[in-house]
Amino acid sequence: MDRWQAMRIFAKVAETESFAETARLMHMSAPAVTRAIAALEDLIGARLLVRTTRSVKLTEAGARYVADCRRILADIAEAEAGAAGSYASPAGTLAITAPSMFGHMHVLPIMTEYLDTYPKMSGRTLFLDRPVNIIEEGIDVAVRIGHLADSGFTAIKVGSVRRVICGAPAYFEKHGVPATPADLKGHRIAVSTSAWASPEWRFAGDQRMTIDAALQCNTVEAAIGTAKAGWGLTRILHYQIGPALVAGDIQIVLADFEEPPLPIHVLHPEGRHAPAKVRAFVDLAVTRLRENRLLN
Incomplete structure (x- = not known):
């Protein structure tokens, strides 16, 4: 058996979750796959995949092994590219993930700049307000907001975001500006039920x-819209109201009572073994996000 080819096939099955699709993409027969x-x-000596009539899923051993396969295959591809003098020109597909609104506002412009710089590259984005399993989803780079669990992945801090309470100037003219968190009981509040939301609001000094x-x-967009319209107050991550703040459509209150900000990290699983395409994107993303005044 050609071990390298078998690893390529396994990695592609893990990505497509389909034997038939893998066979089509790799120009093979389904029985050969x-x-x-x-x-x-x-x-x-271990089961790598669980196959049903509807899907193909990785086992726990398969999830660990596919990460190693991808790293080894990336090393081989990079060695071949280096021998051909192609280190400066990444080629292939880069998959990135980020929280939905953050991805649209701040990551997508970086991705398009990257694709303009490296025309042999194509991109895939997965912007979702839920944790994404980087290995199972075949993700190369993730941007995460919040404190990270220990994963063994390479994580580079690029900024931070605050949870802020805000409203429209017209609302404060009519209803007054809250001076302490306790004053919020006298104000009308709209909340987002997204992944970042919680009915318990925390403040500095462990106030709740x-x-x-x-x-x-x-x-989040709906909650911000009600605040901009002067209907009431809301609490969101401050980057989400960046354009409205600049335009003067919305203002932050109770800033002195905010809890510590949440870190933003650029994350990737390969560490020092990351292929050129990942290193190039990470370098660009770290630079652009650290330059962004809304995130620092």
Whole structure:
């Protein structure tokens, strides 16, 4: 068995979650893909994939092994590129993930700049307000907001974001500006029920308050919209109102009572073994995000 080819096949099956699609993409027959995976499992002595009539999923051992396969295959590809003098010109596909609104506002412009710089590259984005399994989703680089669990991945801090309470100037003219967190009980509040939201608002000095919201919005954009319209107050991450702050459509209150900011990291799993395409994107992303005054 060609071990390198079997690893390529396994990595592609893990990415596509389909034997048939892998066969099509790699110009092979479906039985040949099945035989390669079976031979690899026999060699390793562990089940790598669970196959049902509807899907193909990685086992726990398969999830660990596919990460190693991708690193080894990337090393081989980079060695070949280096021998051909192609280190300066990454080629292939780069997959990135980030929180939805942050991705649209701050990561997408970096991705398009990267693609303009390296025309042999293509990109794939996964902007979601939920944790994404980098290995299972085949992600090369992630941008994460919040404190990170120990994963063994390479993480580079690029900035921070604050949780802020805000409203429109017209609202404060009519209802007054809260001077302390306790004053919020006398104000109308709209909250987002997104992944960042919580009915318990925390403040500096470990102060906590359970908010009885007058309006619950299923998107951050809707909560911000009600605040900009002067309907009430909301609490969001400060980068999300950057344009509205600059325009003067919204203002932050109770800044002296804010809890410590949340860190922003650029994360990737390969460490020093990262291929040229990942290193090039990470270098660009770190530079651009650190330059962004809204994130520092």
